[in-house]
Amino acid sequence: MKLLHIDASILGDNSVSRQLTAALVDAARQQHPGLSVTYRDVAAEPIAHLSGEILGAAFMPESDWNDTQRAERALTDTLINEFLAADVVVIAAPMYNFSIPSQLKSWIDRIAAAGRTFKYTENGPVGLAGGKKVLIASSRGGVYSSEQGKSMDFQEDYLRTVMGFVGITDLQIVRAEAVNMGDDKRATAIHAAREAIAALAI
Ligand SMILES: Cc1cc2nc3c(=O)[nH]c(=O)nc-3n(C[C@H](O)[C@H](O)[C@H](O)COP(=O)(O)O)c2cc1C
Numbered sequence: 001m002k003l004l005h006i007d008a009s010i011l012g013d014n015s016v017s018r019q020l021t022a023a024l025v026d027a028a029r030q031q032h033p034g035l036s037v038t039y040r041d042v043a044a045e046p047i048a049h050l051s052g053e054i055l056g057a058a059f060m061p062e063s064d065w066n067d068t069q070r071a072e073r074a075l076t077d078t079l080i081n082e083f084l085a086a087d088v089v090v091i092a093a094p095m096y097n098f099s100i101p102s103q104l105k106s107w108i109d110r111i112a113a114a115g116r117t118f119k120y121t122e123n124g125p126v127g128l129a130g131g132k133k134v135l136i137a138s139s140r141g142g143v144y145s146s147e148q149g150k151s152m153d154f155q156e157d158y159l160r161t162v163m164g165f166v167g168i169t170d171l172q173i174v175r176a177e178a179v180n181m182g183d184d185k186r187a188t189a190i191h192a193a194r195e196a197i198a199a200l201a202i
Pocket of ligand 1 (some may be wrong): 009010011014015016017018093094095096097098099139140141142143179180
C-alpha cells in the first residue's frame with residue numbers, strides 16, 4: 001500500500017496541519033504495516049507556479065523544449081505519477097486568506113492534468129484518478145463550519161471540488177478550526193481532530 005503525504009504550512013513547528021498530517025500518517029502506518037510513504041513538503045521545496053513556458057511545453061515538440069521546460073516537465077510527471085500511484089493521499093490544508101496556501105495550489109496546478117488525471121468528453125470532464133482515498137487535514141484560525149462562516153470557506157470546498165474533478169469519491173476532512181481564538185479553543189480543536197484521526201479507518 002502506498003501513501004503520499006503532502007505538507008504545505010509555512011508555520012514550521014507551530015503548524016497545526018503538520019501535526020495532523022503526521023498523526024494521519026502514523027495512523028495509516030499502524031493500520032497498514034509495510035506502508036510505503038512518499039513525502040512532499042511544498043512549503044520547504046516550493047513547486048514553481050505553472051507558467052505559460054511550462055504549460056507550453058505540452059504543445060511543442062520535445063526537441064524544442066528549453067532547459068526549464070525539460071526540468072519542469074520532468075517534475076510535473078513525477079508529481080502526477082506520485083499522485084496516481086498512491087492508494088492514500090494525505091494533504092495538509094492550512095487556511096491562508098480564506099483559501100489554501102499558494103504552494104499547495106502550485107501542486108494542484110501540476111497534478112490536475114488533462115489526459116492524466118482527468119479528460120474532457122462530449123458529456124463534460126471525467127476524472128481519471130479515482131480509486132484512492134484522500135484525507136485532508138484542515139486547520140484554520142477562525143470558524144467556518146457555521147452557517148455564516150461557510151460562505152467564506154474557499155479552502156475545504158475548493159479541495160473537495162478539485163479532488164472530485166479528478167475522480168476522487170473517497171475524501172475525508174479532519175478539521176481543527178478556531179485555532180487562533182485563544183489557547184483553550186486551539187487545544188480543544190487539536191484534541192478533537194486527533195480523536196477523529198484515532199477513530200478513522202484508513
Ligand atoms: C498567511 C496567513 C493567512 C491566514 N489567513 C487566515 C484566514 O483567512 N482565516 C482564518 O481563519 N485563519 C487564517 N490564518 C490562520 C491559519 O488558518 C491558522 O494559523 C492555521 O493553523 C494554519 O495552518 P498551519 O498552522 O498548518 O499553518 C492565516 C494564517 C496565515 C499565516
